[in-house]
Amino acid sequence: MSVRVGTRGSRLALAQTATVIKKIQSLGIEVEQKIINTQGDEVTGIPLHAIGKQGVFVRALDDAILNNEIDCAVHSMKDIPALRPSGLITSAILPRDSPADFLAYSGPVSSVRIVGTSSTRRRAQLLRHDPGLEIKDLRGNVDTRVKKLSEGQFHAIVLAEAGLSRLGIRIPGDRLPPEKFVPTANQGTIAVVSRAxxxxxxxxxxxxxxxxxxxxxxxxxxxxxxxxxxxTPMGIYCKNGHLIAEVLSLDGKRTERIEKNIGTLEDARAEGTAFRSVAGDLIAEAYHTLGISYER
Incomplete structure (x- = not known):
């Protein structure tokens, strides 16, 4: 038996895929790697929310599986949208690496005024922490973003700590505690999607x-x-059943937050439904401000 593994072509995606390939090969199975270009990789000049809905890094790989070009694909699980095509399954989820964000900067943190990120969540959380910050859009792979920081285009940038670790990048800065800077759902997790x-x-x-x-x-x-x-500026993080979730206004001035111990998926769905009603105004406000239609 041999397995064809699809991946994006970024250095981080290739590093994550190499981890999966090594594990498959340890089972005595031959592996062929195939690089698939995605819309999220090809369109880098605008913020992610302006490209389309969640899944811009996933759709092309899904299609490649369904078209029998590859057998499975490796993803950062946070990129996988909630609605999935029929015939696909998340076959494996690897042990989670750090879920935290990392604020990369050099010099005294007090001198940080301009921060680069394309994430509305990170933007809102940073502004909540320090309303005096100027947040500018920053797209591109990890190497591109680090280069722009070193060139002085930003005083600091925000990256996923897990990505830095997987690439072996050591850079000055601070880990942002996930209990305060709540990460996006599934951050730090690698998933393998395959045909059923x-x-x-x-x-x-x-x-x-x-x-x-x-x-x-x-x-x-x-x-x-x-x-x-x-x-929407929204963070969701669960560790050993302890859930933290928050929705913020785009300017970071208002927050709705829950913190609960969750035993089952039914409990999680109930909490999510209840939280939606509490945070609905903030969600609708974010969509309206970004010029996107939203139905409650």
Missing amino acids: DPSLIEVLSSLDHPVTRKDVAIERAVMEQIGAGCF
């Missing part, structure tokens, strides 16, 4: 980490019930 083929699932499921799968499933259940998408 029993023989393929049998192989890939041996890579699965049940504890991580449960935590990210709780996060996704809450996310799906809230239904706010990537346009």
